[in-house]
Amino acid sequence: MSEDKKDIHNSDVPALCRSCEARHRGIRSALNAEQLSKLNRVANRKEFSAGTELVGDSEEFQTYSNVLSGVVKLTKTMMDGREQIVGLQFAPDFLGRPFHKESHVSAEAASTVQLCMFPKSSLEAMLKDSGDLKQRMLEQTLTELDEARDWMLTLGRKTAAEKVASFVYMIAKHIDPEADQNEQQDVSFDLPLTRADMADYLGLTVETVSRQLTKLRKSGVVEIEHNRHFRIPDMSRLGRFSGV
Amino acid sequence: MSEDKKDIHNSDVPALCRSCEARHRGIRSALNAEQLSKLNRVANRKEFSAGTELVGDSEEFQTYSNVLSGVVKLTKTMMDGREQIVGLQFAPDFLGRPFHKESHVSAEAASTVQLCMFPKSSLEAMLKDSGDLKQRMLEQTLTELDEARDWMLTLGRKTAAEKVASFVYMIAKHIDPEADQNEQQDVSFDLPLTRADMADYLGLTVETVSRQLTKLRKSGVVEIEHNRHFRIPDMSRLGRFSGV
DNA sequence: CGCGGATTTGAATAGTATCAATACAGGTGG
DNA sequence: CCACCTGTATTGATACTATTCAAATCCGCG
Numbered sequence: 001m002s003e004d005k006k007d008i009h010n011s012d013v014p015a016l017c018r019s020c021e022a023r024h025r026g027i028r029s030a031l032n033a034e035q036l037s038k039l040n041r042v043a044n045r046k047e048f049s050a051g052t053e054l055v056g057d058s059e060e061f062q063t064y065s066n067v068l069s070g071v072v073k074l075t076k077t078m079m080d081g082r083e084q085i086v087g088l089q090f091a092p093d094f095l096g097r098p099f100h101k102e103s104h105v106s107a108e109a110a111s112t113v114q115l116c117m118f119p120k121s122s123l124e125a126m127l128k129d130s131g132d133l134k135q136r137m138l139e140q141t142l143t144e145l146d147e148a149r150d151w152m153l154t155l156g157r158k159t160a161a162e163k164v165a166s167f168v169y170m171i172a173k174h175i176d177p178e179a180d181q182n183e184q185q186d187v188s189f190d191l192p193l194t195r196a197d198m199a200d201y202l203g204l205t206v207e208t209v210s211r212q213l214t215k216l217r218k219s220g221v222v223e224i225e226h227n228r229h230f231r232i233p234d235m236s237r238l239g240r241f242s243g244v
Numbered sequence: 245m246s247e248d249k250k251d252i253h254n255s256d257v258p259a260l261c262r263s264c265e266a267r268h269r270g271i272r273s274a275l276n277a278e279q280l281s282k283l284n285r286v287a288n289r290k291e292f293s294a295g296t297e298l299v300g301d302s303e304e305f306q307t308y309s310n311v312l313s314g315v316v317k318l319t320k321t322m323m324d325g326r327e328q329i330v331g332l333q334f335a336p337d338f339l340g341r342p343f344h345k346e347s348h349v350s351a352e353a354a355s356t357v358q359l360c361m362f363p364k365s366s367l368e369a370m371l372k373d374s375g376d377l378k379q380r381m382l383e384q385t386l387t388e389l390d391e392a393r394d395w396m397l398t399l400g401r402k403t404a405a406e407k408v409a410s411f412v413y414m415i416a417k418h419i420d421p422e423a424d425q426n427e428q429q430d431v432s433f434d435l436p437l438t439r440a441d442m443a444d445y446l447g448l449t450v451e452t453v454s455r456q457l458t459k460l461r462k463s464g465v466v467e468i469e470h471n472r473h474f475r476i477p478d479m480s481r482l483g484r485f486s487g488v
Numbered sequence: 489c490g491c492g493g494a495t496t497t498g499a500a501t502a503g504t505a506t507c508a509a510t511a512c513a514g515g516t517g518g
Numbered sequence: 519c520c521a522c523c524t525g526t527a528t529t530g531a532t533a534c535t536a537t538t539c540a541a542a543t544c545c546g547c548g
Contacts, residue, residue: 086393148392149330155399156447203400
C-alpha cells in the first residue's frame with residue numbers, strides 16, 4: 001500500500017513480472033504494474049506444452065493466470081465427444097472466471113504456453129478493494145463478450161468458406177491489428193493451431209476446413225507453407241471472402 | 245451522497261423506480277436501490293412495441309436502460325441480410341455497452357418492452373466512483389459471456405433437433421429456474437418470440453424450426469397451443485433431447 | 489367473414505459430414 | 519544422412535441434413 005511508484009518500475013517488480021508481457025500491452029491486460037507488484041509475492045511462472053489440460057470442465061480451480069505467451073483454447077465438450085472451442089486467449093489475456101467456484105469450460109494449451117499463475121484468494125482480495133482492477137476486468141470481459149457475439153454470427157450464419165476466411169482474418173488481425181480495410185497490406189504468421197482446432201472453433205470438420213483452405217490458396221487469397229505458415233498478400237481481399 | 249438509506253425504500257425512490265423490477269431480482273440487476281435513487285432524477289420509463297428498433301448497429305447511443313418487462317433481442321446482420329440473434333435480454337437485465345461510443349449490435353424489441361432509460365453520462369459517472377456498481381456490472385457481463393459461450397456450442401455442434409430443444413429448454417428454465425434435472429416437473433409459458441426469431445437465434449431457417457417443433461410435439465416432449473403457448477410436461481425429458 | 493401475416497408441410501437441391509484412402513511433415517533411430 | 523514411423527493434412531466418393539422454393543393452412547383481427 002505504501003509502495004513508491006518509482007520503485008515499481010525497478011527493483012520492486014521482480015524479473016518474473018518485469019518480463020511479463022502483461023505489463024506492456026494496455027487494453028486487455030487486467031492487471032497494472034502496481035497490482036502486479038503486489039501479486040508477485042505469490043505469483044509463479046510456468047510453462048505448459050501443447051495439449052496440456054490447464055483446467056478441466058466442472059473442475060474447481062485454485063489459480064488465476066495471465067497468459068504470457070502462446071495460445072490457450074477454451075472448449076466445451078458434449079457427452080458424445082463433440083467439441084466446440086468457445087474462446088482463444090492470447091498474451092496478455094487474463095485467464096479465469098471470478099465469482100465462480102467451478103469452471104464451465106475446460107482450458108487447454110493450444111501451443112506451448114507460458115502462464116503467470118497466482119492463487120484465487122490473492123486476486124479476489126485485490127479485486128475487492130481495487131476499483132481500477134475491477135474496471136480493467138470489466139473491460140476485458142466486455143471485449144470477450146463482443147468477440148463471442150461476433151463469433152456467434154460466424155457460427156450461425158456463415159458458409160464453410162466464409163467461416164474459414166473469417167478465422168484466418170481474425171488471426172491475422174490479431175497478429176497485426178493495424179493491417180486492415182484500406183490498402184492491400186500483407187501479413188504473415190505461424191498459425192498456433194492445428195486444422196482440428198480450426199474445425200472445433202468453426203463448428204466444422206477437419207476435412208471441410210482443409211478443402212476451404214485449399215480453395216483460398218488456389219484463389220490466391222492466402223499462401224500456405226508447411227501447413228502452418230500463412231501469408232495474406234491483401235487483407236482487404238481476405239476480408240471480402242469472410243462475408244463482413 | 246448524504247441520503248438516508250431508510251428513505252431510499254420509501255419516498256426517495258419514486259414510483260418510477262419502486263415499480264422497477266430491477267430492484268427486486270438480485271443477481272442480474274446492475275443497479276441497487278441507492279444507485280437507482282440517484283438515477284431516478286434523470287431516468288425515464290418508456291414502452292416500445294414489438295419490432296421497434298431500440299439501438300441501430302454502429303449507431304451512437306446516448307442512453308443506457310434496464311429492461312422492466314418484455315424481451316429485447318440483440319442482433320447482428322450481414323450485408324446480404326443474413327441475421328443472427330446474439331443475445332436476449334429479459335427483465336431486469338441492463339442494456340448497453342459501457343466504454344464504447346457505438347454499439348456493435350442492434351437492439352430490437354422482440355415483444356412489447358418497458359425500459360427504464362437514463363443518460364449515458366449519469367451511469368458513467370456513477371460507474372466511476374461506485375465499486376459496487378462496477379462489481380454488479382462485471383457479474384452481469386460474466387454471466388452474459390457464460391451464456392454466449394453455451395450458445396456457441398449449440399450453434400457450432402448441435403443438430404437442428406437439438407438446437408430447437410435447447411432453445412425451448414433455455415426459455416423454460418428462464419421462466420422457472422427451479423424446474424430442472426430431477427423429477428418430471430412441468431413448466432408452461434407464452435413464447436415471447438416468433439418462429440423467425442427462433443430461427444435467427446439458432447442459425448436455422450423458419451421451416452427447419454417448424455419441422456423440429458412438430459417432431460417435438462409428436463413425440464410428446466412439448467405441447468403447443470395457438471403457436472405461442474408451450475407446456476413442457478417433463479423438463480428432464482426435454483433436457484435429454486437438447487443433447488447436454 | 490375475409491384479409492394478411494405467421495406457421496406448417498411438401499418436394500427438390502445444395503452444402504457438409506462421413507467414410508476411406510493417400511500424401512505430407514517432423515522426429516527417431518539405424 | 520537416410521529410412522522409417524506416426525500424427526497431421528489433403529483429396530475423393532457417397533450419404534445425409536438442412537436449405538430452398540412452393541403451396542397450403544392456421545391465426546389474430548378488423
